[in-house]
Amino acid sequence: MSNDTTLVLGATGNTGRRVAARLRLRDTHVRAASRSSRTPFDWFRPADWDQVLQGVTTAYVVPPAVPGPVHEFVARAQAAGVRRLVLLSGHGADDWGDSAFGLDMRSAEDAVRGSTLEWTVLRAANFAQNFVGPPFRAPLAAGELALPAGTVPEPFIDLEDVADVAAAVLSEPGRHAGRVYELTGPRGLTWAEAVELISRASGLPIAYRQVSPAEYTAALVQEGWSEDEAHLLTEMFVLLERGATAWTTDDVATVLGRAPRTFEDFVLRAVAAGAWLR
Numbered sequence: 001m002s003n004d005t006t007l008v009l010g011a012t013g014n015t016g017r018r019v020a021a022r023l024r025l026r027d028t029h030v031r032a033a034s035r036s037s038r039t040p041f042d043w044f045r046p047a048d049w050d051q052v053l054q055g056v057t058t059a060y061v062v063p064p065a066v067p068g069p070v071h072e073f074v075a076r077a078q079a080a081g082v083r084r085l086v087l088l089s090g091h092g093a094d095d096w097g098d099s100a101f102g103l104d105m106r107s108a109e110d111a112v113r114g115s116t117l118e119w120t121v122l123r124a125a126n127f128a129q130n131f132v133g134p135p136f137r138a139p140l141a142a143g144e145l146a147l148p149a150g151t152v153p154e155p156f157i158d159l160e161d162v163a164d165v166a167a168a169v170l171s172e173p174g175r176h177a178g179r180v181y182e183l184t185g186p187r188g189l190t191w192a193e194a195v196e197l198i199s200r201a202s203g204l205p206i207a208y209r210q211v212s213p214a215e216y217t218a219a220l221v222q223e224g225w226s227e228d229e230a231h232l233l234t235e236m237f238v239l240l241e242r243g244a245t246a247w248t249t250d251d252v253a254t255v256l257g258r259a260p261r262t263f264e265d266f267v268l269r270a271v272a273a274g275a276w277l278r
């Protein structure tokens with residue numbers, strides 16, 4: 001094991017916990033940090049950041065959902081002697097306009113790409129695993145997913161591929177400097193097609209129903225989501241329907257030397273884990 005320490009932010013989250021595990025198996029010294037981790041890190045408590053950054057050479061950055069804090073974080077990282085930053089962002093981040101997602105992703109990217117450190121940006125498409133988390137798992141288990149999504153395909157990416165790419169990039173200094181990787185699955189699927197694959201593989205009767213953005217927001221609020229969360233999620237679907245993220249790339253293969261996992265592969269693993277049972 002080298003003396004280098006890799007800081008993994010969002011370490012209890014979807015990508016962070018997978019990235020940290022991969023790095024540990026590569027004998028990388030990992031400092032796993034988030035608000036509830038043993039190393040506490042809070043995007044809104046910058047007074048604690050210097051301690052978290054002490055001795056860190058490389059950082060995996062899962063940004064906050066608001067624009068701003070990553071600029072200060074990058075300045076502190078630079079001062080602490082960090083050499084490399086790998087940032088998680090969203091597929092097609094340039095095309096998200098002044099949406100809440102667009103503003104926070106571009107703010108984080110500007111901070112990282114404007115630094116003097118070696119940086120790489122990983123722009124991930126929608127995770128296939130969103131279908132096994134809130135707010136999609138429960139409606140699927142109940143037999144119907146209703147979304148404001150029509151015929152525009154989404155190239156869902158498997159979280160295991162995002163983590164494989166992140167771990168590779170974090171472990172290969174120099175090779176990915178200044179690169180923006182758009183991480184997509186091998187092909188686009190409409191949300192209805194994705195639901196059909198889940199229904200077929202699981203043997204459960206699950207229908208897809210297209211609703212208007214306003215109907216979707218109202219339904220989310222009725223399910224207990226806050227108005228803000230409901231509007232944010234609806235806004236994401238409105239943007240997806242404009243096609244900002246519909247395109248696929250070869251970037252997973254560029255980094256890993258193999259094709260990305262298929263959506264069917266994700267569905268098989270999720271069915272095996274009983275993901276959509278009531």
Ligand SMILES: NC(=O)c1ccc[n+]([C@@H]2O[C@H](COP(=O)([O-])OP(=O)(O)OC[C@H]3O[C@@H](n4cnc5c(N)ncnc54)[C@H](OP(=O)(O)O)[C@@H]3O)[C@@H](O)[C@H]2O)c1
Nearest residue numbers: 010011012013014034035036041042043089124125126127
């Ligand atoms: N979901 C998708 O399809 C998708 C696609 C592309 C990109 N992304 C991007 O991926 C990122 C994370 O999304 P996710 O769905 O993977 O999230 P997630 O699994 O919910 O993980 C969020 C992580 O951030 C930590 N966290 C939350 N608030 C924090 C705070 N104030 N300070 C420090 N850490 C905090 C959480 O841990 P604690 O609670 O312990 O702090 C957790 O480890 C977002 O930037 C999102 O835009 C998501």
